């Protein structure tokens with residue numbers, strides 16, 4: 001049972017124009033560990049969805065007039081309240097999403113760091129004075145908020161993915177209508193309640209749960225909404241991008257990945273195993289930047305595999321995330337387990353072998369697994385596994401490793417381990433990815449630009465670039481200076 005110190009954080013309703021609104025239609029939120037019911041939440045209808053968009057437009061007119069410092073102060077207040085309530089927020093994540101408490105706490109601090117960062121960046125939306133081509137004119141550029149922004153987020157980071165979108169939007173002077181995943185709405189609602197307590201004005205943040213296709217269509221068709229920021233699967237991202245064509249909305253797409261993790265023969269093997277454990281098994285393998293394919297150079301393949309198996313055996317404890325010592329929680333639902341099973345079985349049929357598999361298999365718990373003899377052509381190497389299954393592909397040389405690594409439509413994160421400084425330059429420049437980790441399995445933070453290339457999306461979240469997507473540049477020309 002969820003036991004919050006601050007029970008006001010457990011909300012069950014839609015949040016529209018500063019009010020918590022119940023509706024007749026509801027859905028249950030379940031604990032992925034045992035499928036028990038945690039709560040029921042309201043789902044919106046078409047009218048409530050449109051109302052939220054209209055209220056966000058009204059709020060935009062006044063929010064954009066707040067000074068940067070006022071917006072910054074409110075974001076700071078929100079950030080402080082999130083940290084003050086981090087244990088409760090982490091507990092909500094563990095119960096509705098499944099990740100262990102320590103990891104959930106990490107997500108809260110990570111999500112909050114974007115709010116703190118954009119509270120700072122809100123004061124740095126500088127314009128330009130540009131030298132004019134003739135003495136009679138002066139040229140200036142100012143940056144203005146794009147308008148109402150729609151945010152759609154997935155279940156795997158139910159707090160941080162939303163924080164990473166709302167924070168830059170509000171810093172820029174935009175207002176938002178958000179749709180978190182129906183599987184994990186409680187984290188979004190708790191975050192919103194804290195924004196209300198922080199004093200963020202009515203209508204600036206609106207949260208809707210409901211029929212995803214209906215809400216998606218309403219968002220995309222709306223002329224009021226000027227930008228859609230989506231994090232989720234590539235398939236849904238493509239659908240939404242197509243739906244945005246009629247209104248020519250600006251879009252940010254944070255989509256799926258297929259991260260290669262390349263271990264060269266000159267790597268420090270122990271630190272490569274450590275990096276892999278972090279990037280493969282975090283969130284039970286359910287992150288967009290999780291290692292998907294482990295590429296190991298042949299001369300070190302045997303020793304690397306043994307060290308990996310030792311680490312998996314000795315470090316991972318599968319179970320309910322609220323229990324002490326558990327490192328690997330359940331997958332989000334049974335469907336997710338079946339999909340991982342399908343990929344593993346297909347690989348086994350085509351010649352892969354299981355080198356290690358944990359014995360715990362109950363409910364939605366998926367046993368940490370290590371597979372070798374995998375080929376780059378197998379389905380398991382082509383798709384996002386989204387489960388705690390490590391697959392090892394062996395390679396002969398750098399050229400071959402790069403060919404395998406780049407032979408995918410995805411281009412989000414890639415990792416490699418080497419101690420050769422020349423290879424560091426060659427390989428990091430040749431990898432067709434938006435983010436590259438060298439001798440490091442954890443790369444995401446609020447100061448760095450997060451995002452992908454190819455079919456992993458467009459736009460960047462975080463960093464000094466993260467505000468650009470929420471701003472329009474206006475060019476102002478003043479003539480007649482000499483008259």
Ligand code: NAP
Nearest residue numbers: 153154155180181182212213216232233236254255256288
């Ligand atoms: P998903 O099925 O695409 O869902 C993402 C969001 O889209 C959810 O809120 C979902 O709502 C909503 N949605 C589903 N169908 C929709 C439609 N027709 N119109 C509008 N919205 C719709 O993805 P997921 O399974 O939740 O998340 C996992 C995926 O997200 C993975 O591919 C992962 O790599 C990717 N991801 C990417 C990043 C990144 O930054 N690049 C970060 C995290 C995750 P419901 O859940 O309520 O159906």
